[in-house]
Amino acid sequence: MSIIIRKMDLSDIPFVYQEELKIFGKSLGEKTLYNEIIYNELSRYFIALVDDKRVGYIGSWMTVPNAEILNLFVTESHRGKGIGTRLIQAVIDRCEAEDIRDLTxxxxxxxxxxxxxxxxxxxxxxxxxxxxxxxxxxxxxxxxRLGGAT
Ligand SMILES: CC(C)(COP(=O)(O)OP(=O)(O)OC[C@H]1O[C@@H](n2cnc3c(N)ncnc32)[C@H](O)[C@@H]1OP(=O)(O)O)[C@@H](O)C(=O)NCCC(=O)NCCS
Structure with a gap:
């Protein structure tokens, strides 16, 4: 099983929207997701792929000095395989690259x-x-606590 984590783009919006509704019973909404990706310079959203299929998502904001994880899911049939860990690690890596102090x-x-x-x-x-x-x-x-100086 190969897990790939990449930046979320507009083509991922229907997947995130539909899965959020299924998993949480509500979603940020397609328009908000669109705005987050296109206009919000602080947002860092990632998608997890297994064998080219979308299986997970994480949304975060690199606000200073405390970055924030806003949302996270892995589709039910793919849980317990380390994908959630990889998504969180992708955000932690971004925080470290951006010298963030705390991730909440x-x-x-x-x-x-x-x-x-x-x-x-x-x-x-x-x-x-x-x-x-x-x-x-x-x-x-x-x-x-990440120890960044920002
Ligand atoms: C929370 C969530 C994102 C974790 O994703 P994941 O890919 O299952 O995470 P991982 O596989 O990296 O780790 C899950 C841990 O729970 C354990 N686990 C065991 N069975 C599991 C199951 N059926 N489902 C989820 N986790 C399971 C795993 O063993 C693992 O611990 P380990 O590393 O000691 O083995 C996922 O369960 C999910 O989408 N839940 C519903 C949405 C949600 O709650 N989001 C978070 C909101 S704050």
Whole structure:
């Protein structure tokens, strides 16, 4: 199995939109994704491919000094194969190249696979954001210290 991580482009929007709806029940929306790719200079979005097929996505913002992971998924049949790790690593690599100090993300505490994955990649539990999600669940704010100077 060969995993390729590349920059997201406009041709990936339908895939991301449809999978976000399937997985999260909501999406950033095709227009927002378009704007993110074309106009937002701070956005870094990546797509994972296995044997040329799209299987995952990560969205991030290189805001200074704290970059942020906005969204991440791997399609269900491809989970547990290291693809999520590769996508997060792609963002960490960008942060290091751009001298970012901290990388943050929010996650549902009930999303055990994701929380454990982030901890394995060096993210620490930093704070709880009460009733952050629309259904009333708290969010766990997690931070990875990168040591950049920005
Ligand atoms: C969170 C998510 C992106 C992880 O992607 P992934 O490709 O499965 O991640 P990895 O394979 O790199 O690592 C997942 C870890 O969970 C474990 N795992 C085992 N079975 C699994 C399964 N069925 N599904 C997911 N993870 C599984 C893996 O073993 C792995 O740990 P390991 O490295 O010790 O083996 C993916 O599960 C997903 O898309 N979930 C739904 C959307 C979501 O929750 N996004 C995050 C929002 S903050």
């Amino acid at each position: 993300l929010e996650v549902r505490p009930s999303n055990t696979f994701a929380v454990e994955l982030y901890e394995k990649l060096g993210f620490e539990r930093a704070a709880v954001r009460k009733r952050y999600y629309a259904d009333g669940e708290d969010a766990l704010l997690m931070v990875k």
